Amino acid sequence: MTLGYMEDTAAHPAQDAAQCQRIKDVLARVGDRWSVMIVITLDGGTMRFNELKRHLGITQRMLSLTLKELERDGLISRTYHPTIPPKVEYALTPLGKSFSEPVRSIGRWAIDNLTNIDVCRQRYDAAADTPD
Amino acid sequence: MTLGYMEDTAAHPAQDAAQCQRIKDVLARVGDRWSVMIVITLDGGTMRFNELKRHLGITQRMLSLTLKELERDGLISRTYHPTIPPKVEYALTPLGKSFSEPVRSIGRWAIDNLTNIDVCRQRYDAAADTPD
DNA sequence: CAGGATCCCCCAAGATACTG
DNA sequence: CAGTATCTTGGGGGATCCTG
Numbered sequence: 001m002t003l004g005y006m007e008d009t010a011a012h013p014a015q016d017a018a019q020c021q022r023i024k025d026v027l028a029r030v031g032d033r034w035s036v037m038i039v040i041t042l043d044g045g046t047m048r049f050n051e052l053k054r055h056l057g058i059t060q061r062m063l064s065l066t067l068k069e070l071e072r073d074g075l076i077s078r079t080y081h082p083t084i085p086p087k088v089e090y091a092l093t094p095l096g097k098s099f100s101e102p103v104r105s106i107g108r109w110a111i112d113n114l115t116n117i118d119v120c121r122q123r124y125d126a127a128a129d130t131p132d
Numbered sequence: 133m134t135l136g137y138m139e140d141t142a143a144h145p146a147q148d149a150a151q152c153q154r155i156k157d158v159l160a161r162v163g164d165r166w167s168v169m170i171v172i173t174l175d176g177g178t179m180r181f182n183e184l185k186r187h188l189g190i191t192q193r194m195l196s197l198t199l200k201e202l203e204r205d206g207l208i209s210r211t212y213h214p215t216i217p218p219k220v221e222y223a224l225t226p227l228g229k230s231f232s233e234p235v236r237s238i239g240r241w242a243i244d245n246l247t248n249i250d251v252c253r254q255r256y257d258a259a260a261d262t263p264d
Numbered sequence: 265c266a267g268g269a270t271c272c273c274c275c276a277a278g279a280t281a282c283t284g
Numbered sequence: 285c286a287g288t289a290t291c292t293t294g295g296g297g298g299a300t301c302c303t304g
Binding site: 191192193194197218 | 296297298299304
């Protein structure tokens with residue numbers, strides 16, 4: 001599988017289609033805004049629930065849901081300390097850490113090209129204002 | 133900027149916050165399902181509108197909108213051939229190609245860890261069924 | 265063929281309130 | 285503190301029809 005052209009080949013059409021679907025699934029999870037932000041954040045070290053909440057400016061609900069999904073996928077671990085008040089720590093698993101690498105490369109690209117994209121947008125918008 | 137912990141530091145709080153926001157913006161564009169799929173597909177070579185449409189199983193509307201955004205961001209180029217019938221070719225720009233690299237690394241990670249994630253999910257779901 | 269214009273639906277995600 | 289439960293809404297995105 002090449003990640004490039006992904007059309008059905010005469011050779012193994014159904015298999016490719018299935019693979020593509022699976023990749024879409026993973027990318028859906030991975031592409032999710034909050035998932036990415038959480039992974040990036042936890043890459044900096046273990047954090048508690050409300051720490052993440054404040055840090056990301058995410059709502060309680062979305063944080064809770066996203067963390068559960070990430071834990072289900074094995075990307076993060078949840079450690080509950082039955083103290084009073086309770087304390088729950090979230091951290092990247094080895095799988096999560098391996099995932100954070102390509103994610104960081106995307107992040108780095110984003111940083112490196114922020115202004116680049118801005119220039120493109122301005123040029124595009126300017127051209128739209130002056131049609132011809 | 134480290135992409136790790138991104139909390140306000142005493143040093144430059146506002147700047148960090150602004151950067152984070154920008155990164156979120158770019159990731160929002162980049163994280164978009166169709167944007168990623170289109171970039172991956174075009175990484176395989178130039179394609180026409182309906183080719184992309186068939187290939188991705190995307191609706192006309194979404195394809196049109198997403199292509200416009202990608203063009204605005206300078207990731208893809210649009211070449212119009214005023215023939216009859218008209219012919220429009222889409223291709224990655226150099227910026228788009230540079231972006232496709234980290235995207236491909238994510239794709240590769242996804243492929244490498246599909247089964248890995250499946251196992252984690254099954255284990256998680258099984259544990260949920262047998263709550264201790 | 266390449267797309268613009270419209271209508272419409274559904275659910276992702278925010279806000280709010282409550283609990284162990 | 286670390287969540288769950290419930291209600292509500294914006295807009296993402298599909299379907300359909302139309303044009304140069």
